[in-house]
Amino acid sequence: MSIKIALAGNPNCGKTTMFNDLTGSSQYVGNWPGVTVEKKEGKLRDHKDVRIVDLPGIYSLSPYTLEEVVSRDFLLGERPDAIINIVDATNIERNLYLTTQLAEAGIPMVIALNMMDIVKKSGDRIDAQKLAAAFGCPVVETSALKGVGSMEVANRAIMLAQKGAHTPPQHNFSRVVEDALEAIGDQISQQVKPELMRWYTIKLFERDEKVGDYFTLSSDIKQRIDDIIADCEKQLDDDSESIITNERYEYIRQLIQNCVHKKRPGMTLS
Numbered sequence: 001m002s003i004k005i006a007l008a009g010n011p012n013c014g015k016t017t018m019f020n021d022l023t024g025s026s027q028y029v030g031n032w033p034g035v036t037v038e039k040k041e042g043k044l045r046d047h048k049d050v051r052i053v054d055l056p057g058i059y060s061l062s063p064y065t066l067e068e069v070v071s072r073d074f075l076l077g078e079r080p081d082a083i084i085n086i087v088d089a090t091n092i093e094r095n096l097y098l099t100t101q102l103a104e105a106g107i108p109m110v111i112a113l114n115m116m117d118i119v120k121k122s123g124d125r126i127d128a129q130k131l132a133a134a135f136g137c138p139v140v141e142t143s144a145l146k147g148v149g150s151m152e153v154a155n156r157a158i159m160l161a162q163k164g165a166h167t168p169p170q171h172n173f174s175r176v177v178e179d180a181l182e183a184i185g186d187q188i189s190q191q192v193k194p195e196l197m198r199w200y201t202i203k204l205f206e207r208d209e210k211v212g213d214y215f216t217l218s219s220d221i222k223q224r225i226d227d228i229i230a231d232c233e234k235q236l237d238d239d240s241e242s243i244i245t246n247e248r249y250e251y252i253r254q255l256i257q258n259c260v261h262k263k264r265p266g267m268t269l270s
């Protein structure tokens with residue numbers, strides 16, 4: 001069985017370093033279809049049947065930049081068998097924003113907590129087990145620059161891919177938002193696979209301009225969804241996209257408080 005694994009992460013998280021570590025010299029470079037964004041692929045070292053696809057460095061999966069759209073199209077259209085999400089552990093708060101979105105794509109995911117050599121040197125501690133419990137997926141500490149942990153991450157991703165074990169989204173938004181998402185879900189349940197429900201209900205709630213590229217809705221259903229969103233916006237006195245963004249940041253802030261122990265509180269690593 002051939003396996004396709006996507007590498008996803010923020011710019012500068014160490015994605016290229018890990019890609020090189022995982023693929024060695026078996027790399028090919030091209031462009032993503034129709035755009036001049038570079039696409040790198042390679043075979044996993046000693047695994048002819050495992051393809052590693054390097055997604056562009058991105059901060060989020062919103063529809064606003066070419067890199068984000070390329071990444072979304074790949075995750076939703078090509079459905080890789082697993083995602084390796086590389087997180088710069090020295091910038092964990094900012095990096096986890098993307099992680100919360102990747103976890104909604106209904107694909108098996110492994111988090112590589114990269115740059116751990118720098119974190120350890122600083123005396124800070126990150127509780128990888130708590131992070132793993134929070135995201136419902138394996139978290140492996142890595143130092144791609146030193147060749148530490150990369151193959152373990154890949155092996156964990158292969159195991160999940162072989163099991164077809166989609167990472168179940170763990171994060172709940174506030175009650176009002178969850179009620180709206182459930183009501184939107186009821187409107188689209190006939191058209192969307194269960195593992196993609198979370199992704200599409202959130203994107204519809206955000207009024208994502210590209211969500212219509214994936215399936216069409218009748219004008220009746222569109223109107224009902226609009227009413228659900230408008231009602232929630234009224235209750236929370238904010239626009240739906242900001243509601244989701246703010247609640248994600250608040251969730252990550254609480255997670256960090258729980259999982260990251262700074263030697264010198266207030267100091268950042270980078």
Ligand code: BGO
Nearest residue numbers: 011012013014015016017114115116117118142143144145
């Ligand atoms: C420079 N640990 C440490 N300490 N550094 C790492 C690790 C790690 O685990 N992983 C990556 N880096 P990219 P994207 C650099 O290039 O892979 C470093 O954008 C420098 N260059 O070596 O490029 C890596 O693909 C001069 O650092 O990231 C690179 O995701 C001085 O993180 C940087 C210092 O890695 C980004 C660093 C001329």
